[in-house]
Amino acid sequence: MNLDDLLAALTWRDLVDFVLLFTIAYAALRLLKGTRALPALVLVALLAAAGFVARELDIVGVGVLLRYVLEYIIIILIVVFHQELRRLLVRVGQRLMPQSRREAAESAVETLVASCERLVKGRVGALLILEGELDVLEICTDVGKPIDAPLRAETLVALTVPHSLNTAHDGAILIRDFRIARAGVVCPLSTRVLDPRFGTRHRGAIGVSEDSDALVIVLSEERGEMRVVLGGVISESLDSGELEERIYAWIDRPPPSAGERGPGSSASRADMGVELVDAEGSGARAQAKSGASASPGGLG
Numbered sequence: 225m226n227l228d229d230l231l232a233a234l235t236w237r238d239l240v241d242f243v244l245l246f247t248i249a250y251a252a253l254r255l256l257k258g259t260r261a262l263p264a265l266v267l268v269a270l271l272a273a274a275g276f277v278a279r280e281l282d283i284v285g286v287g288v289l290l291r292y293v294l295e296y297i298i299i300i301l302i303v304v305f306h307q308e309l310r311r312l313l314v315r316v317g318q319r320l321m322p323q324s325r326r327e328a329a330e331s332a333v334e335t336l337v338a339s340c341e342r343l344v345k346g347r348v349g350a351l352l353i354l355e356g357e358l359d360v361l362e363i364c365t366d367v368g369k370p371i372d373a374p375l376r377a378e379t380l381v382a383l384t385v386p387h388s389l390n391t392a393h394d395g396a397i398l399i400r401d402f403r404i405a406r407a408g409v410v411c412p413l414s415t416r417v418l419d420p421r422f423g424t425r426h427r428g429a430i431g432v433s434e435d436s437d438a439l440v441i442v443l444s445e446e447r448g449e450m451r452v453v454l455g456g457v458i459s460e461s462l463d464s465g466e467l468e469e470r471i472y473a474w475i476d477r478p479p480p481s482a483g484e485r486g487p488g489s490s491a492s493r494a495d496m497g498v499e500l501v502d503a504e505g506s507g508a509r510a511q512a513k514s515g516a517s518a519s520p521g522g523l524g
C-alpha cells in the first residue's frame with residue numbers, strides 16, 4: 225500500500241482518533257514534564273514499541289516476553305508513582321475548575337498566613353515548603369514522615385511546636401496541593417556564603433529553593449521574623465500582608481517554560497517581588513522589586 229492508497233483509505237473517524245490521541249499524549253507529557261514519572265513513561269513506550277515490532281516481525285519469544293513484562297510493569301508503575309498519579313488527577317481537576325482552585329488557594333493562603341502569625345508571635349521557628357511543579361523530596365536529605373492532612377492552622381501549629389513528644393517538629397513541613405503532605409523533612413543545605421544571622425534553618429530554606437521551584441516560608445525562632453525564599457533568594461523580613469502578597473504572586477506565577485528546571489524562573493521571582501541579579505563571581509545579589517531590599521541569600 226503506497227501513501228496515496230493510505231490517504232484514500234483514511235476516514236473522518238481516523239482523523240478524530242489521531243487528533244484525540246495526540247491531544248491526550250501531549251497533555252499527559254506536559255503534566256508529567258519535570259516529574260520522575262516521565263522517564264518511566266518513556267521506557268514503557270519504548271518497550272511497547274519493541275513489543276509491537278517483535279509481533280509484526282513474528283519474533284514470537286521476545287514478543288510474548290515483552291507482553292508479560294508490560295502487563296506487570298504497568299501495575300508496578302501505578303504502585304510506585306501513586307503520588308504522582310494523585311497529583312496529576314488533582315491538577316487536571318484544578319485546571320478544569322479554575323474557580324475551585326482559586327477558592328482552595330484563597331483558603332490555603334489565609335490559613336498559612338494566620339498560622340505563621342501565630343507561630344511567630346509564640347516565637348516558634350518553622351520551615352514551610354510550598355511545593356511547585358517539581359518534586360522537592362528528590363533533593364531533600366530526609367523525606368520526613370507522611371502526614372497527608374488538610375491545611376489547618378491547628379495542625380501546622382501542633383506539628384511545629386517543639387516538644388519531646390513531637391518528633392515531627394524538627395525539620396520542614398511539606399505543603400503539596402494545598403495539603404500538609406509531610407513533616408520532619410530535612411532540606412539540603414545551601415553551600416553559599418550567607419549572612420551570619422542565618423543559621424541552618426535559613427540555609428536549608430535557601431538550599432531547597434535553589435534546586436526547585438518551591439516557595440519556602442521560613443520563620444525565625446530567634447528573631448520572630450517571617451521571610452520567604454524563592455530560587456535561592458531570601459526576602460527581607462515580611463509582615464502578614466506582604467507574606468500574603470508573596471504567596472499569591474507565587475501561586476499565580478506563569479507555568480515554567482519548556483526545558484526549564486530548578487529554581488523559579490526570573491519571571492516567577494519577579495512576580496513575587498524578588499529578583500536575582502548575579503554579581504561577578506560573588507554569588508548572587510537579591511533585591512526586592514518594590515525597592516525594599518531583600519536579604520542577600522548568597523552574598524559573601
Ligand SMILES: Nc1ncnc2c1ncn2[C@@H]1O[C@H](COP(=O)(O)OP(=O)(O)OP(=O)(O)O)[C@@H](O)[C@H]1O
Nearest residue numbers: 349394395396410411423424425426428444445446
Ligand atoms: N536542613 C534543614 N532542614 C529542615 N529544617 C532544618 C534544617 N536545619 C535546621 N533545621 C531546623 O531549624 C532548627 C533551628 O536551626 P538553627 O537555629 O540553626 O536555624 P536558624 O536559621 O538560626 O533559625 P532561627 O532563626 O529560627 O534560630 C532546627 O532545630 C531544625 O528544626
